[in-house]
């Protein structure tokens with residue numbers, strides 16, 4: 001089916017839907033030349049990659065449909081790697097539909113499916129799979145940092161890194177195989193195996209570093225989760241509205257208005273942040289409200305950042321009551337909200353865990369809102385001294401301290417998903433993580449025989465009790481013998497370094513290297529399944 005589709009010539013509107021100044025239709029495939037010979041006047045091929053002004057005609061009636069610029073991209077110098085062309089015409093709905101239906105009458109022409117152009121580019125080796133994903137992300141990028149990451153990936157940074165790893169692994173495998181073929185002459189091959197070992201060691205370290213990125217790239221791609229938590233009426237919805245600059249959640253003076261979780265994606269300093277305004281947290285017997293609280297807590301548990309909001313007057317009251325300690329106050333506050341149970345009601349110990357986790361992690365911010373309601377200078381000073389650098393004091397109403405608070409949240413986002421652009425490109429999808437992890441495991445098993453499968457380990461143990469000849473230059477991982485015990489013990493000691501034994505050893509390592517390379521091949525698309533491709537291309541639009 002794929003081949004049949006690839007054989008046809010496809011076309012699509014590549015610019016946006018609806019009325020616009022200029023509309024662009026792209027065509028790709030073997031019969032692209034027909035556009036020029038049947039649908040343009042003059043009916044000649046324009047110079048490659050140079051715009052030419054032409055009449056655009058209906059192929060059978062010869063009726064003029066529009067006048068526009070046409071471009072011809074002969075293979076392989078096109079986006080898809082095939083013969084391609086572009087028609088730039090007037091963006092009226094009638095013009096677009098007339099040209100599209102005219103194209104449909106050309107023999108061997110079919111309308112493109114979503115992602116068809118990119119799929120062809122991939123099949124013709126113009127893009128590897130990570131670049132395809134980067135391109136998809138670039139089209140969907142909504143913030144600066146997302147755009148940068150996607151562009152970098154589209155340009156091949158991630159693909160190049162993985163491809164360089166794959167090449168190293170294949171090279172190692174080839175070395176081992178050459179060793180197997182020629183090892184009669186030990187002098188020539190001396191050092192080959194240890195060279196492979198150190199290369200594998202280097203790769204293992206590099207991959208471990210690559211995987212230990214705190215999921216930055218994935219977070220940046222999908223958006224950071226930020227949950228706003230606090231008692232009803234402290235100003236959670238107001239904060240969300242300030243962050244998004246438009247009224248999305250209802251701000252109301254009646255406690256308990258936000259009963260469900262409202263999610264909005266905002267751009268905070270270039271980072272995509274999914275802000276969740278949660279139901280106010282408080283002890284309640286109302287069934288609906290209880291559910292709201294439960295969801296708020298569930299949200300907080302998933303969130304990358306939790307913003308805990310308090311109310312200035314309440315905090316001031318506690319300070320005035322004396323013996324004020326911030327941590328203890330917070331704990332008490334959580335208890336009041338029904339998150340932390342007091343000793344008597346230990347039913348929801350899970351909630352308690354959530355809170356304790358926040359308190360011990362860096363990824364939460366505490367805000368004390370409504371400072372504008374604290375009028376006396378003395379009270380203000382009291383608050384400031386007690387809270388010092390423990391939390392942010394602000395008023396969403398007067399915007400006092402608001403800029404500083406937003407900045408603080410932005411910095412937190414940056415810390416959680418900033419992908420230093422100078423370093424190696426970052427992993428951006430769970431798909432990559434799965435395959436790189438599998439690759440790493442294959443490589444590690446070469447270096448750590450302890451983790452080998454039972455059969456492998458068994459043969460390794462045999463080796464432990466087995467004396468190598470003084471000339472033996474093999475390093476531990478490659479000394480593994482794959483032969484069954486019987487054949488080993490029956491061999492006389494003099495023949496212990498038979499060629500066959502070595503081959504068994506090296507073959508196993510070569511086998512693991514092959515597996516590692518295959519896993520990288522899955523990421524870059526050297527090895528693919530139709531399912532994976534369909535999944536990736538389904539995120540594309542028609543005309544891309």
Ligand code: GDP
Nearest residue numbers: 233234235236237238251252253370395396397
């Ligand atoms: P939520 O229940 O925590 O989401 O609180 P809301 O955002 O709905 O706000 C509750 C009430 O507090 C509304 O009437 C807001 O206008 C008001 N409010 C929010 N922030 C401030 C503030 O900084 N100062 C004052 N005086 N009122 C505020």
Ligand code: ZN
Nearest residue numbers: 236237257258
């Ligand atoms: Zn609210």
